[in-house]
Structure formats: C-alpha cells, structure tokens
Amino acid sequence: MGLYSHLFGDAEVDALLSEEVWLQTLLDVEVAIAEAAAEVGLVPVSSVPVVRTAAVAGRYDRDALAREAAEAGNLAIPLVRHFRREVAALDPSAAAAVHVGATSQDVLDTALVLQLRAVMPIVLARAAQAAAAAARLARTHRDTPMAGRTWLQQASPITFGLKAAGWLDAIGRARLALDADARGACVLQFGGASGTLASLGGAAEGMARKLAARLDLSRPELPWHTARDRLVRLACGLGILVGTFGKIGRDLALLAQTEVGEAFEAPRPGRGGSSTMPHKRNPVSSAVAVAAAVRAPGLVASMLAGMPQEHERALGGWQAEWEVLPDLVRLAAGSARAIGEALDCLSVDADRMRANLGAEGGLALSEAVVAELAPRLGRLEAQALVERACGRARAEGRSLADVLSAEPALARVLAPDALARCFEPGRYLGQSRALVDRALAAWTFDGGSDA
Amino acid sequence: MGLYSHLFGDAEVDALLSEEVWLQTLLDVEVAIAEAAAEVGLVPVSSVPVVRTAAVAGRYDRDALAREAAEAGNLAIPLVRHFRREVAALDPSAAAAVHVGATSQDVLDTALVLQLRAVMPIVLARAAQAAAAAARLARTHRDTPMAGRTWLQQASPITFGLKAAGWLDAIGRARLALDADARGACVLQFGGASGTLASLGGAAEGMARKLAARLDLSRPELPWHTARDRLVRLACGLGILVGTFGKIGRDLALLAQTEVGEAFEAPRPGRGGSSTMPHKRNPVSSAVAVAAAVRAPGLVASMLAGMPQEHERALGGWQAEWEVLPDLVRLAAGSARAIGEALDCLSVDADRMRANLGAEGGLALSEAVVAELAPRLGRLEAQALVERACGRARAEGRSLADVLSAEPALARVLAPDALARCFEPGRYLGQSRALVDRALAAWTFDGGSDA
Amino acid sequence: MGLYSHLFGDAEVDALLSEEVWLQTLLDVEVAIAEAAAEVGLVPVSSVPVVRTAAVAGRYDRDALAREAAEAGNLAIPLVRHFRREVAALDPSAAAAVHVGATSQDVLDTALVLQLRAVMPIVLARAAQAAAAAARLARTHRDTPMAGRTWLQQASPITFGLKAAGWLDAIGRARLALDADARGACVLQFGGASGTLASLGGAAEGMARKLAARLDLSRPELPWHTARDRLVRLACGLGILVGTFGKIGRDLALLAQTEVGEAFEAPRPGRGGSSTMPHKRNPVSSAVAVAAAVRAPGLVASMLAGMPQEHERALGGWQAEWEVLPDLVRLAAGSARAIGEALDCLSVDADRMRANLGAEGGLALSEAVVAELAPRLGRLEAQALVERACGRARAEGRSLADVLSAEPALARVLAPDALARCFEPGRYLGQSRALVDRALAAWTFDGGSDA
Amino acid sequence: MGLYSHLFGDAEVDALLSEEVWLQTLLDVEVAIAEAAAEVGLVPVSSVPVVRTAAVAGRYDRDALAREAAEAGNLAIPLVRHFRREVAALDPSAAAAVHVGATSQDVLDTALVLQLRAVMPIVLARAAQAAAAAARLARTHRDTPMAGRTWLQQASPITFGLKAAGWLDAIGRARLALDADARGACVLQFGGASGTLASLGGAAEGMARKLAARLDLSRPELPWHTARDRLVRLACGLGILVGTFGKIGRDLALLAQTEVGEAFEAPRPGRGGSSTMPHKRNPVSSAVAVAAAVRAPGLVASMLAGMPQEHERALGGWQAEWEVLPDLVRLAAGSARAIGEALDCLSVDADRMRANLGAEGGLALSEAVVAELAPRLGRLEAQALVERACGRARAEGRSLADVLSAEPALARVLAPDALARCFEPGRYLGQSRALVDRALAAWTFDGGSDA
Numbered sequence A, B, C, D: 001m002g003l004y005s006h007l008f009g010d011a012e013v014d015a016l017l018s019e020e021v022w023l024q025t026l027l028d029v030e031v032a033i034a035e036a037a038a039e040v041g042l043v044p045v046s047s048v049p050v051v052r053t054a055a056v057a058g059r060y061d062r063d064a065l066a067r068e069a070a071e072a073g074n075l076a077i078p079l080v081r082h083f084r085r086e087v088a089a090l091d092p093s094a095a096a097a098v099h100v101g102a103t104s105q106d107v108l109d110t111a112l113v114l115q116l117r118a119v120m121p122i123v124l125a126r127a128a129q130a131a132a133a134a135a136r137l138a139r140t141h142r143d144t145p146m147a148g149r150t151w152l153q154q155a156s157p158i159t160f161g162l163k164a165a166g167w168l169d170a171i172g173r174a175r176l177a178l179d180a181d182a183r184g185a186c187v188l189q190f191g192g193a194s195g196t197l198a199s200l201g202g203a204a205e206g207m208a209r210k211l212a213a214r215l216d217l218s219r220p221e222l223p224w225h226t227a228r229d230r231l232v233r234l235a236c237g238l239g240i241l242v243g244t245f246g247k248i249g250r251d252l253a254l255l256a257q258t259e260v261g262e263a264f265e266a267p268r269p270g271r272g273g274s275s276t277m278p279h280k281r282n283p284v285s286s287a288v289a290v291a292a293a294v295r296a297p298g299l300v301a302s303m304l305a306g307m308p309q310e311h312e313r314a315l316g317g318w319q320a321e322w323e324v325l326p327d328l329v330r331l332a333a334g335s336a337r338a339i340g341e342a343l344d345c346l347s348v349d350a351d352r353m354r355a356n357l358g359a360e361g362g363l364a365l366s367e368a369v370v371a372e373l374a375p376r377l378g379r380l381e382a383q384a385l386v387e388r389a390c391g392r393a394r395a396e397g398r399s400l401a402d403v404l405s406a407e408p409a410l411a412r413v414l415a416p417d418a419l420a421r422c423f424e425p426g427r428y429l430g431q432s433r434a435l436v437d438r439a440l441a442a443w444t445f446d447g448g449s450d451a
Helices: A002-008 A011-016 A019-039 A047-054 A062-072 A076-090 A092-097 A104-140 A160-185 A198-215 A229-255 A284-305 A317-344 A350-357 A363-377 A379-396 A400-405 A416-422 A432-445 B002-008 B011-016 B019-039 B047-054 B062-072 B076-090 B092-097 B104-140 B160-185 B198-215 B229-255 B284-305 B321-344 B350-357 B363-377 B379-396 B400-405 B416-422 B432-445 C002-008 C011-016 C019-039 C047-054 C062-072 C076-090 C092-097 C104-140 C160-185 C198-215 C229-255 C284-305 C321-344 C350-357 C363-377 C379-396 C400-405 C416-422 C432-445 D002-008 D011-016 D019-039 D047-054 D062-072 D076-090 D092-097 D104-140 D160-185 D198-215 D229-255 D284-305 D321-344 D350-357 D363-377 D379-396 D400-405 D416-422 D432-445
Strands: A145-150 A153-159 A263-265 A346-348 B145-150 B153-159 B263-265 B346-348 C145-150 C153-159 C263-265 C346-348 D145-150 D153-159 D263-265 D346-348
Touching: A002 A011, A002 A284, A002 A317, A002 B019, A002 B062, A002 B321, A011 A104, A011 A317, A019 A047, A019 A062, A019 A076, A019 A092, A019 A104, A019 A198, A019 B002, A047 A076, A047 A092, A062 A076, A062 B002, A062 B284, A076 A092, A076 A104, A092 D379, A104 A160, A104 A229, A104 A317, A104 A346, A104 A432, A145 A160, A145 A350, A153 A160, A153 A350, A153 A363, A153 A432, A153 D198, A160 A229, A160 A432, A160 D229, A198 D153, A198 D363, A229 A263, A229 A284, A229 A317, A229 D160, A229 D229, A229 D284, A263 A284, A284 A317, A284 B062, A284 B284, A284 B321, A284 C284, A284 D229, A284 D284, A317 A346, A317 B002, A317 B284, A363 A379, A363 A400, A363 A416, A363 D198, A379 A400, A379 D092, A400 A416, B002 B011, B002 B284, B002 B321, B011 B104, B011 B321, B019 B047, B019 B062, B019 B076, B019 B092, B019 B104, B019 B198, B047 B076, B047 B092, B062 B076, B076 B092, B076 B104, B092 C379, B104 B160, B104 B229, B104 B321, B104 B346, B104 B432, B145 B160, B145 B350, B153 B160, B153 B350, B153 B363, B153 B432, B153 C198, B160 B229, B160 B432, B160 C229, B198 C153, B198 C363, B229 B263, B229 B284, B229 B321, B229 C160, B229 C229, B229 C284, B263 B284, B284 B321, B284 C229, B284 C284, B284 D284, B321 B346, B363 B379, B363 B400, B363 B416, B363 C198, B379 B400, B379 C092, B400 B416, C002 C011, C002 C284, C002 C321, C002 D019, C002 D062, C002 D321, C011 C104, C011 C321, C019 C047, C019 C062, C019 C076, C019 C092, C019 C104, C019 C198, C019 D002, C047 C076, C047 C092, C062 C076, C062 D002, C062 D284, C076 C092, C076 C104, C104 C160, C104 C229, C104 C321, C104 C346, C104 C432, C145 C160, C145 C350, C153 C160, C153 C350, C153 C363, C153 C432, C160 C229, C160 C432, C229 C263, C229 C284, C229 C321, C263 C284, C284 C321, C284 D062, C284 D284, C284 D321, C321 C346, C321 D002, C321 D284, C363 C379, C363 C400, C363 C416, C379 C400, C400 C416, D002 D011, D002 D284, D002 D321, D011 D104, D011 D321, D019 D047, D019 D062, D019 D076, D019 D092, D019 D104, D019 D198, D047 D076, D047 D092, D062 D076, D076 D092, D076 D104, D104 D160, D104 D229, D104 D321, D104 D346, D104 D432, D145 D160, D145 D350, D153 D160, D153 D350, D153 D363, D153 D432, D160 D229, D160 D432, D229 D263, D229 D284, D229 D321, D263 D284, D284 D321, D321 D346, D363 D379, D363 D400, D363 D416, D379 D400, D400 D416
Parallel strands: none
Antiparallel strands: A145 A153, A263 A346, B145 B153, B263 B346, C145 C153, C263 C346, D145 D153, D263 D346
C-alpha cells in the first residue's frame, strides 16, 4: 500500500519502480529491438524514428493494459499490441519493425534488468550511507567502553566503537556482494519463442549482438528464460542486506530500551511519538529495519520456490517473480535508508554505557579477574574461585569486588589496588581498538569514506 | 504493481483493499470510539455528529499522511492528529472526543478486522464459485474414464468426474476452514497504551462493551496487541486455499499439455496468445494459480516469523504484517477467481481421455489384469506374470493384451474375451462413481449448489 | 543431529518419532489391512496370525530398507517386499494376504496419521503444562505492578500477572486450535493405485469400513493422496504454537536482561553457564523457544509449497513432507517443554519491577497524569502540558513529578498529594486484575488447572 | 530420519556430517587452540601431546553430551568440560591448556567451518558430475530436434542438445558461485567472550594468527559471532543449486510422462516400481530433486530469518542455524547426486521427440511458416494469416499444412514444396546448435570435462 511507501521504502527507489517508469522501460527495450533490427537490415531504418515516437509511456492507457494483461498472462503482449497499433497509426509500414524476433519474456526480462540497473545503485548508495554513518560512530567511539552482551546478558566489555565497527564490517560485506549480484543479474534476455531466435534466421547472432550493444548489456551464454539463478542470487543478496540491517535495527532498539538507554534515534518533530503517551520516543527506524528482516526471508523463499521452471518458458514460477523481486528491492532500500538515518544522528550516551557496565556490581568483569588471577592461581582454580564469588555476590546483593576482597585465597596473591584495577572497564577492552582500526581500514580500502 | 492487479487479484477484492477504503475504515473506528465514549458519558453526545462529519476519508491528504506515517511509525498517529484538527476546526469543543482511551494499534487492528470482515466473504464466494464449477464437472463427467496418473505416469483409470470431485472436496474443506479462520480473527482490539485501558478509569469495561456492540465485533478475553495467532491462522487458511488452487492449476496445466490435450481453458479473444507464435493457447488461469501457490508460502512464513512480538506492543513483528496480510488476501482472491473461471468454461475432451488411456498399449490397465488373474493364479503369481508381460510389451513395442494373449500360463485360466474385457477402462473404475457421489453430497450438505 | 535432540526437542516425543517406532507403525497398518481383508473374505482368516507374527519391526534390516527406499522412491515399497517375504517364509500361502488393495502411499499416510495420533497428545500436554505454569504466575502476580513496554520503551504500567495472563491466553488458544487440527488430520488413507480401490472390486467399500474401524480412524469423503490440506493445517497449527512460545521466550529473555532483571530462568547446575565467563546465567529455555520460532516459519512454508501435488499421486511435493512435518512436531514439543520448564520455576523479582517503573523519573506514568488532568484542563491541553513537561524532565535530568510540581498551570488544578498519587503505579493499573481473572476463568473453562 | 538418508542425501556427505565426525571436528579445534596457545607461550608445550591424546571423539559419551547440551545451551560447553576433565585425568597440569582464550561459539563456528570445508568439495563434485552428464547429452543430442515447450504447450522446436545445454549452463553457474560462497564462508572464528580476546591480553593477536595458520583458515577483519552473512550466503548458494536441480528434475519428470515419453530415468532392478501396478517406472531421481526444491526455500528462509542476532552473541538466531545448514547441505548433495545419476544414464527417445513435434498437425511450427511468409506478405499479414489457419486446423482437426495449402493468398507466394519444408523441424532450429557449442565451450573453459 502506498500509504506505507515512505515508511517501509525509499522515495527515490519507489519512483524508479513506478508503473510509469516500468512501462517506459518496456518501451525502451522495444525501441532498442527495432534499432537493432534496422542495423542488421531486417527492417527499414526509416521505421526507427516512428517507433521511437510511439515509445512514450504516457500514450498508453494503463487500465486497459492491466485488464488485457489479465487475459494475455503478461503485460508485454497487450503492450506490444497497442504499441504496434500506435506505430501503425503513425506510419503503417513501420508496424512490422516492432518486436522483431522477440518473445514477450525477452522484453519483460530485459526491461527488468534495465530497471534493476537503474535502481540498484540507489540501494547500494543507501547502504554506503549507512556504512559511512557506522564508520563515523566507530571512529568517534573507538574508546568508549560499554558492556558486551551475549544471550542478552552483560558480558566482558567492548567499546561502542567496536559494536559500530561490527555493523560497518557487515554492511560493507553485504554491499560489496550485492553489487556483484546486481552486476551479475544485468544480462540481456533475447531468445525468441523457444530461445533459438529461429525467426531471425541468419540474422540472429548479429541482431543479438547489436541489441546488447545498444542496451549496453552483456550477453549470456544462453537465453535464461527458465534459468533464474541470477535474479534469485540478487534476491538473496537483497535478503542478506536486509538481514544485516535487521541485526543493526535490533541492536539499536535494545540499546534504546528505557532500562538500557545507551543510544537513541535522535528525536525530531513528529517522530516516534505515541497517540496516547506523551513521553514516548519510539525507535521508528529500528522498527522499519526489523520489520523488513521479518518479511524478506519469505520473499527470498518465494524467489527460490519459483526456480523449478518448466522447459523453455514456465507456467507459474516466472510469474511469481514479478511482484516479489520489486518488493525485495523496496524493502532493502527502505531498510538501508532507515538505518542510515538512525545511525547518522544517533544520540549516544557514553555515561550511561559506563554506568550500565557497573550495574551488576562488576559481574560483567568477572572474566577480567580470572585473567588477572590465572597466572597466580592457575586458570582453573582462578575460574572456580571467581565463579563462587559471583554466586555469593548475587545472592547477597554485594559487588563482586567486595566479595573478592574478603576472599583470603585472593588476598594472598593480589593487592587491593590490583583487584580494583580489574574493575576498570577501560583496562579490559582487549583488541577492541585494533578491531575498529581494521574495520575502518578495510572499509576505506573498499572505497568507503565517512567524510 | 497495479498493472498486475487484474492478473493476480480480483477487482472486487482490490476495491475493498484500496487506500481510500482503508482510510475510511480507520475513520469509522474512530467514529465508533467517539460514539461509545459518548454512550458511557466520557464525552458529550453533542460531539458525535461533529466527529462523524469529519470522518470522511476524502478530507485527508494521503500524501501527507504517508509522509507523516514514516515519521510516526504508523498511519493512525498522523491520521488521529489530522482528524482531531479537522474536528476542532468544525467545533473546538469536540476535539476531546477523538480517540478516547485508544492507542493507535487499537485503531489499526480493529480497522483491519473490519476490512477483513468486509473482504473475506468475497474471497469465500470466489472459492464457492470455483467449487460449484468443480461440482458441475464432477456431475457431468461422473462416468468419463481417463487415466489416473501417479508420479506423472499413467496409472489405473479413474473418471474425470472423480478428479473434479477431488478438487471440489479440497476446495470445500479449505473454504469451510477459512470461513472459521476469518470469523475467529474478527474480534475487537481495544486496550489502550498497555492493554489495561487505564486512562478510562472505571468507564473502561462499559466503553469496551459499547464499542464492540457498535462495531458488531466480539470481544476477546484480552487485548491481543502481541498475540497475533488469530491473524496468523487466517493467513494460514489463506495459504491453504491458495495451495489448493495451486494443485488444481497444476492439474489443469498438465491436462492441457499439447501431448495430453484432455482439458483446456476455453479460448476467448485476447486470452492466452503469444506475442510471436500464432498457434499458442496458454493456460493463463492455471499460471495465475500456480504463481500464487509459489508466493503464498513465503507470505505465510512472514506472518509466522512476526509472531514473537515483544511485551505489550511490538517493534517490527507487528509492522511486518501490514502489507503481507493484504497481499495474501489478494492472492487468495485472485487464485480462486482464476480457477473458478477456468473450471467454469473448461473444454473437456473425453475422446482424448479415452485415447490416452490406450496410449501405452494398455499398460495403464496392468493392475486390472492382475486383479482378474489373482483368484485364478494366486495374487503373487499373477503380479509376477503381468510384470514380466509389461516388460516384454515395452521392450518389443507391443500391446500388453497382445503379449498376454500369447502367454500359455494365462491362456489356461482366462478366455480371450475375458482378457479383452480387462482392457475396457470403463470396467475398472472401482469406486470412482461412488466417490463422486460422496463428494457431491458432502458439498451439498455444506450448503453448496451447482445450479 | 541427535546431539541437539534434548536441547531442541522432547525426549518422549523423540521416542515416538524414532525409526523403530516408524517401522512398527507401518507394519501395524499392514496388519490392519490383512485383518480387514480377512474380515471381508478377501484372504483366509488363517493368514492373519502369520502376518501378525511377521509384523515386528526388529525383524527388518533398517540399513537395507534405507538403501532400497532410495531406489524405490519410498520406504513402503521395500518394506512390503521384505514383509511379504518374511510372511512367505513363515507360511507361503499367507503371503497373498499382505498389502491387499493398498498402494504404498496408503500405508505411509495412514502410518503417519497413527504416529501423529500417538505423538500429538504429548505435544498438547507440554503446551498445557506451560499454560498451567503461566496460570500460576498470573494468579500469584495478579497485583504485582511492572512497566508495560511498547516498542521496547516503558509505557503505562501493567501487572506481571497480566503479562502472564497474556501468555496463558495465547497458549490456551493455540493449544485448543492445534488439538482440533490434529484430530482433523487423523483420517484413514486407503485408495489403492489411483484412489478408486478398483483392485478390490465389490469388496472395496466393506474393506475400507473395516480398516477404518480396526484402526479407529474416521474415513474421509475421498482419498487425499494429493489433497494435503489436513496435514498442512496441522503444520500451521504447530507453527502457530511455536510462534506463541517464541513470543514468550523473547519476553522472558528481555525481562532477564542484566539491565532489566525482572525475571530469570531459575539457575540449576550446569544450566546457562559460559565456557569463559563465570558470572553468566544464560536463559537457555528462552533461546530454545526463540530458535524454534526462527525455524518453524520456513518449515510451514515448505509444507505449503508442497501442496500443488500432481494428479492422483504426486512427484516431489509429497516426498517433501516426510522429514519436514516430524521436524515441526519436534520443534513444537521442544519449544513447549522449554517454556513450560522456564515458567514453572521462574524467579520473579517484584522489587526490581517496581524499581524499574520509577527508573525514568516517572515518565512511564505520563499518561496517568494526563488522565488525572483531563477532566480539569481538557484532554488536549492536559496532553500538551504533560508532553512539554516530559521533554523538560528528560532534558534536565529531573523527575517528571518534579517538573510538573513547578508548573503553575498545574498547581492551580491539582494538589501536590494528588499529583504524587499519579506516580503510584498501583493506582494506574486499569483493567489488569480483571483481565487476569478473565484469562484464568477462560482457561479453567477450557479444562485447564494450575494445581 | 536416517531411513530416508539414502533417498534424499548422499552417503559420502552424510558420513562427513555424522555426529562422530562433528565431535571430532570440535576436538580438532580445541587441539589447534592448545597448540596455538603453546606456540605463543601461554601454555607449556608439554601440555599439547596430552591435549592431543584426549582429543578423540570416541572417548566421550554422546548421550551425556546431548543431555548436558540441553542444560548448557550448546554442545561446546559440556564438551569442553568433559575434555578438560579427560586431559586432567591424563595430566592435571595440562588441563589449563584447554580452551584458552576461546568462547564456546568460537569452537562451534570454527568447527562448522572446518566441516563445511571438508564437505563442500563433495557437494561441488556431485554438481560437476551432473554437469558432465548434461554436457554429454548436449554433445550427443546437439542435432536431435524436439518440441520447445512454453507454458507447457508446444512451441517452436529446439534440439534436445539445447535443453541439456541449458541444464549444463545453469549447473555450471550455480556450481561456480557456490564454490565461491563456500570459500567465502571458511574463515576463522576466534574472539573470546565478547569478541575482543581480552582474556589473552597482549598475546591475542599472535595467538589468533597462529590458530588461523594451524587450521589453514583465513582470518576475518572482525569476529563474526553475530554477523552471519557468510553462512547465509552459502545457504543461498545451496538453495540456488537445489533450485537448479529442481528445474532439471521437473523437466525430466515432464519428459517422462506416459503421453510425452521422450526421456526416462534408466530402469534398474528395484527402481521406480509400484507396490501394486506392475507396469510403473517412476522417475525417482526427479522426485528427489523436486522434493528438495520444495524444501530448500524454507530452509534458506530460516537462515535469513536468524540474521538479526543480538549484540555480541545472540539468543535464538544462532541456535536456529545448527540443524538447518547441515540439512541444506544434505539436500543439495542428494539433489546433485540424484540428477547426476538420472542424466548419466538417461534413456532418450529421439524418435518420440520427432513424432511429438508433429503431434498437433504441425502447429508447433506455426512461427516457422510466419517467418517464411513474412518477407513475401509482410510480417503482420503473415502472422494474421497463419493465426487464422491455426484456428481452422484446430477446429476442423486438420493439419496446419493441409489448411495452409488450401489458402489462396498463400498459394500465390509459396510453392507447395516450400510450404512443406516449413514443417521440417530440422530446418527451424535457429541458434540451437550454436548455443550448445557456446555452453560446452564455457563449461570446458571453467574446467569441466565430460570424458
């Protein structure tokens, strides 16, 4: 529903996926077919300007096309019929220059490829913007300690920069792979009725070459009317991008919980309010990304389920793709846009991060104490001692430091100030900073910039 | 894309799922809320006419709503804002009568329920029409023999009536269950911010009762903001209906194969042609049903995947439903419509059915010969004898009858004319007719009529 | 993998889904077929004891069966072959009493139905146990206030009893529906080669009736070899149950977060520890339920995707069910078991619940203040005033009460003690208690007991 | 279920996915950890032989591990416990050398990667074998004409070689991509509790480098505990391979239909028979591939659905992968194996292919007639004339040639023998042969060989 297009999608992408653009793209393919046919002498060159004149989407009645598509089984059949009629009205002799050698799937698939070629750079740019925002957060918060969290429980500390670097790393990889998937999908479809281009006789090879050149598309080894792996791979790449942003959206929503309060989507007028509770600041962008990640797997599954397409051109599996792939593109674009916006102006509360780390009386740093004690007591004995102390701290509501400082076995090997140092989170960040630097370097290497 | 709405959907259903109707339904819920609030004395009765006047979808700017929904995270928040402003413009004192006690999800969920209540009878009627067409075929072809087919190989014969009865039986069951699923989903949502209706104080229970009565909806035990099973069950019911029509679509497409040629979607102008091959009669309705059956499982999976919704109202899982459930309704309606049309004017070629049964030299009747011989030779010996004969018939390109008649072991126990009778398909139809009658009776019992 | 059977499954259910039990169930169907055939006089009564003697799973070589199943395409074909041979070895004349009238799918489907009839009561019992535990929590914590949470942000308060009542309500509904789904799926499959039972001649109807009686299964109108809706509906019911427990698992995991700390899976030895961090108490049961809810949608989708089954018996769609449906049963059982265990000994920290409610300086009660002020200032003015105060409280790090008490417009209409009362969570619980009572009553009405 | 392992899987792959191998692989990772720790001086070199001695899967009680995994939440935690105990029993001082710096997910993920590295070459080899068989068919039947089929209707002719070349082309592409996906997934996981390796202090970087070297795995930029895209991409690649074989399986099953009869899976003893019909030759391999293609989309969806993994290590999403990814590997291997076997000894009936082409009185060659007439009558007039003739041929049950030869408009421009030549399928094969050659060349270029 269009009422949710701004929420779940991206305005620029939606514009490229509009009905008007889709019709125009189909007509653009028809023009290229006529041009290529003229180039190899199958139709008179004089027909081409007539064909071009008729190839304007606004000339065609979309309602009529939609109704006739329901009879014909696809949109290209009525469009070719109307288009040929329009050409004939301009110049009857030019009508024979329309749709030479092509089957309707040639036109529909090639137009889809052209549409993807136009729209995928925007999707990728949205992902790059989100990556740049993550990179800025990684750089800014390279040294901001916070609780690591595993199984939704506090674990050994990390830096917020490392968390952002993880997002950056994943977006970068998904984006690069998706770029390759998109390029791989952009191949010409031109095979005629059964894929043999038989109606073109000896002109087939030449015309296919000209058509590919005109559209600046590479030619596949074979027509791919029922070999849909390239499109399915693109769908998978889109699904993985959406899953990547779903992970970030979930992380952000968890960080923004009232009881955690470490990072928020920046408030702005009209954003994230409630219809009844005046205090609410709902993380709308995170919800968009999580919702997309709930939906995308089913859409990818539909694309995969459509793969067993019969013989030379299929019944059902192909038609199943028509609304599903654009939906995936929309969701991927919207998800990237939403997370890009959220990261771009994220309110980060470093004090709260530090405070939360101490929330459970230092339990999150239990491993740090073990690491400190291991060389003195042996790793296993150290582990056992600290595990007992954790239990006592929890049961008695005391801090771990407090319990440990009363432990005679520990007092013998660790001075009080050395014990206290174990509970400084900034001292137990391990490779956090180095990993941030690696992620930033890799991203820069791949052409990223957070300027 | 609207360009495929007629192909994949159903015009009447699509009209009920339009943006205009959706906005109006949301406003209808708001009106009922104001009315119920007035009934229990929370707002002055005089506000209600003002609220009603403002509750006309055409008064609101859909583009603005869509843009603001992207900020707010749902459509109800900006709609309530604009609606309240509109009411206030008519009568400032009436503005407080808007959205009393409700949270935005109350309005969105209840409006969805009202929309489903309006649209599901059409989906069910389309299914009933398809069932009626199947019933007519079952009755008409109760005695028309054709090859049974298992693993896409000819098997013992059936009647075409039995095949149609199988379709009828499955549609009937899916329709009845879906009817129950739809009724089960139509319950009021009214819980306020956290489901407790706390802002209504002591008026809560009374107002909830009035609201349910006004909307003629049953009240659930509890608000169901994050208990989505009723909607998911409806989605499953829709998915099963689509799968049922997918099976019929696949059967029809297989029967219409050039080499089988037993049944065709009746040709009509503009239907099922090719853009390049003059002879084509593509089974468009079957393709629509098969395509829907490729897509629906992914959509149902998305609804299921959204179920783990957090706490009192969710982040992501709920939002994921908004476009998915209407898509499923559209596909189910379109699939039912398409198969209904196909069955309604199916061209059945009973001669071809009979001819195909003999195609492989009577092999499809091998079991009939075993059944005839079993009492004379013992079942296992009969089975072994016929199996050998089948192999020889295939290898030597002879008919099974021919090979068997040269078999001395058989000649001793079976007269030539008795052997010949084994190859009359009409004599080996088992319970075909009785099963047709059972299916028709069950369907009539459930209220079906093929008149 | 069996190594995860205890984690993801349920021991009792797994035992009923074992290979040994599966083989025995197939053989039990064969015995019933022989008995029914004897009853109607198709085979001598004296064969039946021989058939029974041979029908013991332990007599058959599973590896050989598995290898031969790969050739035959299903398990029943080699099993019938070995079984008949075994019978013949005991008494050659009895061999003809084996598999009379049946096709292999009759045996496989009916055995599946018997297996489901045995295993589903356990799945339902696990769900009932979880419901009982939820009911106990609802009753015990009927009056324990806690923060409601929407969009993972604190919202107006609820009681923990209400949250548990929501779980109870959802489990109860999913369980009842699943029970009906399971009963609906338990119908005899008996149609022979093409569903017509032709090889049984005039004995068909009688034998089918006897077979159904022996197995205590109801008879369907028609054989359902390619009408799989009953099984798919069961799969959907299982998926919905898993989704319901997934919601509970997610809620529990969120409540158990270090920063929330309101409820924990009770620790026990070996449970939820970490291999490196001594303090960890991971919510293992919640993870099991969430993981199942991630997986189940895909499995349900596979069942739906298999529905378009060709003609009288299918190629591919049927075979796709064989491992998927048992997997769903396992996941549903494991998920119910895990949540039942978690709820049964949940550690609830009512003090922490109360403390968290005040965590954000009373913002979670903003709606309560609006409700109090609305009759005095008008609803919209009250809303605006409180919204401004929330913003100031957040910006200045003060409590909402503090900011409001300094608000002159408010001081005029609300005495300080009345304002203070707004921030007592126990006073703004709305229908929480009544809803708990409704849920408990409904559950008791459906036969539930938390004793 | 193991009873279907031979049917749906591949023996060699199953062996590598066994519980025994899985445990051993986990232990191999632990050995490498101890070795690397020794190399950087964290533990004494003398511990390593002890660790190696204990690292034998057979020493551990799998039932106990499975039970304890249900408590711990994963298998590594109890395994490390038992392993450390076993090491300690051999030499107490060596126990501290176990699991240094690692978290359980490090071990589980790295072992998974090692298992994938072992098993994926087999999957790829099965795919290569299927490709080689397709290549042989393409070469052998480069010039064998058959009907093209679109929408399951006969279309312009192709050669069977072209159909096989289409299979070859698709397998080749899916295989190459999957190879890259598998390589991309094979990266070390080593991050410790929160991904920072903090417990290793200054030795972290060195030990990680040594560990990667020992296991011959590349190191990722960052730990990927909750960035699962590499595994999900592999799952997608497996799903696409399965979809590719599903398409081939469906084509084969359609070609093997009794009424088509153009190609069969070669019969062999015990293969594809029926339990009741002596003549059946069921296409078992095709069914395996189609069934896998019904199941794989749901499994891929589950992997995608698990992507939004929380924070540093997840609750639910990760656990969901454990059984799903191995299932996908099994299905992909089984699908490749089955189609490889089917293609390898496919019975091709070239006579039947030719006969079927003429089945509908030459309608399948309607486009050839248009192509012949177009230069003489104009394309559109030719199309219209032939379309009328097709209708008449169908209505009157005559051949298209017959109808056309009586057409005066045609007689004027086309001599009878020229018309007759239009109906020789061998003359209207277009680029069929050239496309076969392209596919074979591309495949050879990628290293394929059909010797």
